[in-house]
Amino acid sequence: MTDPRDEFLAKWQLTFPVLVAETDQAQVWRVVQADGRFAALKLYRRSDRGNETHGSSLLRLWQSRGAVRIVQDEKSAVLMDWLDGPSLGDLARAGRPDAALAVLAKIAGRLHHAPVVKDAELKPLHEVFDPMFSCQFSLNCPSDFRRDMVRAMHLARTLLTSQPIATALHGDLHPDNVILTDDGPRVFDAKGYLGDPAFELANALRHPKGMVELVRQRSQIERCLTLYSSAMNVSSERLAQWAAAKCALSIFWRADGQIKHDNEADLLHLLLEIVDQ
Numbered sequence: 019m020t021d022p023r024d025e026f027l028a029k030w031q032l033t034f035p036v037l038v039a040e041t042d043q044a045q046v047w048r049v050v051q052a053d054g055r056f057a058a059l060k061l062y063r064r065s066d067r068g069n070e071t072h073g074s075s076l077l078r079l080w081q082s083r084g085a086v087r088i089v090q091d092e093k094s095a096v097l098m099d100w101l102d103g104p105s106l107g108d109l110a111r112a113g114r115p116d117a118a119l120a121v122l123a124k125i126a127g128r129l130h131h132a133p134v135v136k137d138a139e140l141k142p143l144h145e146v147f148d149p150m151f152s153c154q155f156s157l158n159c160p161s162d163f164r165r166d167m168v169r170a171m172h173l174a175r176t177l178l179t180s181q182p183i184a185t186a187l188h189g190d191l192h193p194d195n196v197i198l199t200d201d202g203p204r205v206f207d208a209k210g211y212l213g214d215p216a217f218e219l220a221n222a223l224r225h226p227k228g229m230v231e232l233v234r235q236r237s238q239i240e241r242c243l244t245l246y247s248s249a250m251n252v253s254s255e256r257l258a259q260w261a262a263a264k265c266a267l268s269i270f271w272r273a274d275g276q277i278k279h280d281n282e283a284d285l286l287h288l289l290l291e292i293v294d295q
């Protein structure tokens with residue numbers, strides 16, 4: 019049987035593959051196209067692409083608004099332009115978080131300045147959250163953490179049943195999914211969800227990656243809530259609620275069965291305190 023990587027290299031006439039990232043769901047290879055230009059080949063382990071099934075069709079619809087250009091798109095593989103430059107996460111980690119997050123907010127506003135034609139089948143937010151509602155806690159899960167998780171699940175249910183409009187959502191818009199190229203910032207790695215626009219930058223409250231202390235500063239969270247809610251034209255209270263709900267969802271995804279402890283338990287607690295203010 020042909021290796022899936024070799025199959026797509028041959029089919030799309032790609033050469034010199036270099037592995038640049040590998041996760042549970044996918045591998046990303048930098049490759050050279052027949053015309054000599056670099057491209058990124060994302061190879062998924064599953065042909066339904068796990069939770070990114072509709073991401074590339076949404077990126078296509080958003081191409082003129084700052085999304086990466088999709089060159090080929092088939093079953094378990096996506097070929098897109100190679101984005102040369104630092105990510106917004108790199109910029110933040112190099113000491114310029116305010117500049118990075120301002121660009122993130124701006125590009126979110128640009129993606130969402132008008133609704134896109136919904137010819138892509140996107141995954142409704144309730145389908146994304148549903149599995150969390152039947153989560154299990156381990157006997158030694160600390161009671162405070164368990165209480166916070168239950169509270170966040172309750173918030174999530176309330177948010178899901180009170181969504182004002184259903185918008186096409188990137189679903190994972192954070193600084194490491196935006197690269198600053200010479201032609202401007204480019205967004206990639208979309209999940210392709212459908213739901214409340216207040217969800218769109220909720221996950222960004224858990225980022226930039228690796229900046230654990232900054233992410234947990236109350237003043238930073240409040241600044242981001244103001245910045246992001248204004249960029250998306252949504253209520254900052256609702257955005258804070260989605261942030262807590264998404265933090266709980268990420269904890270659930272990582273738990274792999276039973277929830278016991280998690281490095282973001284403190285962040286979840288802080289976000290819930292801010293929701294209650």
Ligand SMILES: Nc1ncnc2c1ncn2[C@@H]1O[C@H](COP(=O)(O)OP(=O)(O)O)[C@@H](O)[C@H]1O
Nearest residue numbers: 038039041046058086098099100101194206207
């Ligand atoms: N089009 C691209 N151009 C350059 N680098 C890319 C591109 N797509 C992905 N990458 C690199 O691969 C990494 C992982 O890809 P991504 O699609 O974000 O997958 P994941 O779901 O694992 O976050 C990115 O953080 C980035 O460093």
Ligand SMILES: [Mg+2]
Nearest residue numbers: 194195206207
């Ligand atoms: Mg990513």
